[in-house]
Structure formats: structure tokens, C-alpha cells
Amino acid sequence: GEEVAQTPKHLVRGEGQKAKLYCAPIKGHSYVFWYQQVLKNEFKFLISFQNENVFDETGMPKERFSAKCLPNSPCSLEIQATKLEDSAVYFCASISRGGEAFFGQGTRLTVV
């Protein structure tokens, strides 16, 4: 069946560099969520989209993080001027009409 595709799988950035992560949600799913998993099993909500519109961005550290979901393009999450504490696995999930979240495999960001 269809899957949520996240790229790249791994990303290494020097402190202060930019990082850009991509997510192709499942077609037909209207909602896309981004989560950050830092410590074992602690999922922190970052932002959600309803189609190309930001739905909830209460979890986003706005000074350095930005995200987009444009039509006919993968969604993206960008971190300007990465910091050591941004090292984490970033998961994207697309949500079915029934409310089930389908997660991608994640992007492991390491800031050195």
C-alpha cells in the first residue's frame, strides 16, 4: 500500500548550518503532522497542516524552524542555524479520515 516517504534518512549538519527535511504524505490524506523525537519515545509536536494551510503551529520554535506543504510538492521542514539540541529524529505523519496517523520512517538529524 501507500507509504509516507521521508527524505533523507540521515542528515549531519555542523552547528549553525541549515537543515531541510522532506515528507511526501499519502495521497488523499488532508492532514500532515511533524513530530520531533529527542529522547527515547518522547514525541514533541511541532506543526500540522491541513492541505497547504498551517493548521496548528503551537509546537514550532518559530525563530529557527519553518515548514511548508505546497501543492504537488513534498512537505518540508527547515531549520535555520541548527543547534546541538536540534539533534533528534523528525517524523512526519499523514492522517487518514478515520484519524489514524501513518508515520514515515523518520529523518535522523545529527548536529555536530
Place this chain on the structure above:
Amino acid sequence: SQKIEQNSEALNIQEGKTATLTCNYTNYSPAYLQWYRQDPGRGPVFLLLIRENEKEKRKERLKVTFDTTLKQSLFHITASQPADSATYLCALGQAGTALIFGKGTTLSVSS
């Protein structure tokens, strides 16, 4: 603020037994509760969803109960197998809002 607790960080059981995982929450009225499985290095995989007006849901060897008075869900795996070893996450949600995740319980099933 909302709080979700999965009572055991780790649970070890023998093959064939029933594993029971607990999820408690406070300061929240979810429309539904979900359980996910996460294996190391992978994203969470959806297992079951139960709505606020449902008491119990079953899927093969899995059973979930949802008590909105106690603010608790129990997740059972019957006839457990070593392949069931993984981290199980409880998540609460309302329509269109972000799922709020618990910290997970790591289940180890020994043969």
C-alpha cells in the same frame, strides 16, 4: 496541561502469556485514543483506535479498553510471541488536532 502516563517503562513477560499495558491521562477529554507500535529505528505503526463512546475494541490478538471515567486505557496482547517485542505508544486525540503521545512501554517477550 494535558498529561499522559504509560505506567511501565518496561514490561518483561514469557511467551504465551497475556501482556497488559496501561495508559492513564489527566486534564484532557479525548475524542479517541490510539495505540501504536514502534520498533527501533522505525516510525510508529498504527494498531488500534478506540473512540470515547466505545468500551472495547479487538483486532486479532489485540484488545483495547477505554474507560473515560477512570481516564484509562488498557492494551492487551494475548498469546504473546517474541515478535511482539517492541515499544508500544498510547496517543490521545481530538478531531484535527495533534496526537499527544505517551512515553511508551517497551515490551520484551522471552521464549
